[in-house]
Amino acid sequence: MGLSNKIIALLNFLAILSSIAIITLGIWLASKSDNLCNQYLKWPVLVLGILLLLVSASGFVGAFWYKKGFLRFYLFCMAILIILLLVLLVFAFDVTRPDGSYPVPGRAYKEYRLDGFSSWLRGHVVSSGNWRKIRECLSDSDNCSEMNGEYVLAEQFFVAHLSPIQSGCCKPPTACGFTYSSPTVWINPANPAADTDCYLWGNDPAQLCYNCNACKAGLLGDLRSEWRKANVILIVVVVVLIWVYIIACCALRNVQTEELFSRYKEGWA
Known part of the structure; x- marks a missing residue:
């Protein structure tokens, strides 16, 4: 050769x-x-x-x-x-x-807006046709449940560096004004903000904020x-x-x- x-x-x-x-x-x-x-x-x-x-x-x-x-x-x-x-x-x-992320005053983690990401990602990843299957898969994962063993006090949770999915899917948006009880259990305020995500939150582990735009934005943030x-x-x-x-x-x-x-x-x- x-x-x-x-x-x-x-x-x-x-x-x-x-x-x-x-x-x-x-x-x-x-x-x-x-x-x-x-x-x-x-x-x-x-x-x-x-x-x-x-x-x-x-x-x-x-x-x-x-x-x-x-x-x-x-x-x-x-x-x-x-x-x-x-x-x-x-x-x-x-x-x-x-980049659809934005800082939250007094929090170490960021939150995410769906309209801050590209239209292609929004249309192909979190479209209504795809989201049902993605939502079911996220609900079955341990992304949210694992936080309950890591953070006990509100002070610990607020200084945690959450992943985009944990920030968007496992808790209500900070602007809603919910009161912390545990990472996945929050007390609903008497007059929540007008954001539709505030009304989609539920303490049921199968619900949480999986139907929220914040959760879709969190998925795009991770991607x-x-x-x-x-x-x-x-x-x-x-x-x-x-x-x-x-x-x-x-x-x-x-x-x-x-x-x-x-x-x-x-x-x-």
Whole structure:
């Protein structure tokens, strides 16, 4: 195996490692508590990671055993995958750019407004058709119940750094004026605020604020936080793959040049 082929094989081994990083990222996104109730957002990452793994493996085989067909297939498919990853990256940055969180005076946690997030997330993640299943899944999870063992006094709860889902789904909005009894039990004021979320709250563990806009916004807040972290990994992977692709193209061109030069010498021999 020539030097150029060795370089291409090594580069494709790096691409295989990058694909494993993307697949791991997809599994991590799927394992998060909110994504367990909203699974479809993980599929683009997992599918691209698996496709990248297959394409990189074909490039490695083509370079190691010098199969021109595999190498051409690899370069063509790798270009398409890099473009798809760039599209996914730009899309993820765009839909997670708006931040619907806002600070609450006297509280360590933030609360969330549904209209503070992108229209795409609102329309595709928490639309009325999707929310029923998501609500049932959140109600069956331990996102809220686990807080009862962590916080006893109101002072402990108010300085806690709650997750967006815990802040939006497990308690009533602060503006409603409810009185704290426990993290998931609150005393209704005589004259609650006009916000519809104030009337949707219930101390029943199966109800809480799962029908509230604040809960939907909390889910989007968790998704935004996780995807912003995932974007960093995607950026690194895309940069690595672009360099791998450029160097692989140069190495393949050198292989073809060497072949032409060898044939030229044989013709004169």
